[in-house]
Amino acid sequence: MKIKRSERMVVISNYLINNPYKLTGLNVFAEKYEAAKSSISEDISIIKRAFESSGIGEVETVTGAAGGVIFTPTISEEEARQTALELCERLSESNRILPGGYIYLSDLLSTPKLLRNIGRIIAHSFKGEKIDAVMTVATKGVPLANAVANVLNVPFVIVRRDLKITEGSTVSVNYVSGSSGDRIEKMFLSKRSLAPGSRVLIVDDFLKGGGTISGMASLLEEFDSTLVGVAVFADNTQEHREHFTYKSLLSVSSIDVKSHTVKVELGNIFDQ
């Protein structure tokens, strides 16, 4: 398919956006669009400038026989802060407070545009790390893990708190449930869902006691896999007792059920 240069650039940039972290040889484009490799190379350098100047991502060209182009999505400091500040505001809405001091989050974690930016922020904060899969626990973590995995272009893995026949053989571990730390429960991961030796990023919606995340970390050991890092949408530092490092987008410093107020600040992901 021979197309004009300007159109070719639009189509190649769309390809890069949909294939992040993937090395593609320039000859793939040269053949597909019946153009000289040198023209494709010029297209790529224009796309590179456009993507980099507007905070879409980095475009790297690798020379040599096994060379090509790789797109790494990023997010500008400004856009990341803007997204997080908007989320701070939304999270502080007084009608989110549920009896028992819980915060209603589900609407924020089911809006594609917000999820996309959250995914970009979390993925960007682990830039340079090799990650093979994103792990989370059902149900509320799933859209978050999905969003981060989309950006990293790797599969995500869903740990369950119940046993489902459709998961086949599973491995289970015990974990401490609830912020009071008084209940021991089980979590399960399908044996087929994670290859041994994987490097895994754990993602979850809300970090309170930390028991769920510690549980997932021990599951990783059962799968001979490595924990690359932990990222959460929001943490509640008052109640965090577990000892692992993590990155948070937002930090809830107090929830007052009586006065219906929530205090939310930017999380430690912005400290770096």
Place this chain on the structure above:
Amino acid sequence: MKIKRSERMVVISNYLINNPYKLTGLNVFAEKYEAAKSSISEDISIIKRAFESSGIGEVETVTGAAGGVIFTPTISEEEARQTALELCERLSESNRILPGGYIYLSDLLSTPKLLRNIGRIIAHSFKGEKIDAVMTVATKGVPLANAVANVLNVPFVIVRRDLKITEGSTVSVNYVSGSSGDRIEKMFLSKRSLAPGSRVLIVDDFLKGGGTISGMASLLEEFDSTLVGVAVFADNTQEHREHFTYKSLLSVSSIDVKSHTVKVELGNIFDQ
């Protein structure tokens, strides 16, 4: 920010891809990139040609004071069939059969690239319908609903089979669980998660008895909302008893646990 025309086209096409179904005035781009509205208009027509010739989507310009540009993602018949045939093959792998005649699907529904194409196929098959939200049931439906909602740029809504304190007030309905139709269970939806009067697309991973989907349809009535349609990743026509129309990407005609064979064909979404 003044940038060169070629770079501007790359940046505008990235914007359109990330803001599907959204009307954006051309002056937004004209101001942002300090260009004449007529130049932006030319950029858009190049992007339109590129997107349409390569099956990325349709670009429509609306003239007048409230006018602008809208991008509607599509997928070419060829790319849709290719994706579905690849999924047929993957689904037919003999090691997917679980005791009891279930098929292991989770890996396919957790690969970003596959999910993106599945989302495009399902969204495209409801082209022209007004959809306000995508509904599914936890857990395996979530990535699918997320994928379709990404393309449609609308929120998704997660029905649960258990009661969670973090969901606040919920509405519940009874549904018939299991393909033998012998158990009645409850499903729950947070009152905050769906606005009354919404037009909703129901998405699920596997259609067997149809009880879960009928349950979601009755939840929609409780929320004074309208069912636009039903789409499933795979159906098993042998066992389908409920009476509603649906679209399926794949169709499983037989599962033989003894001989470890699954017969999978293209679903009825390709009949149109």
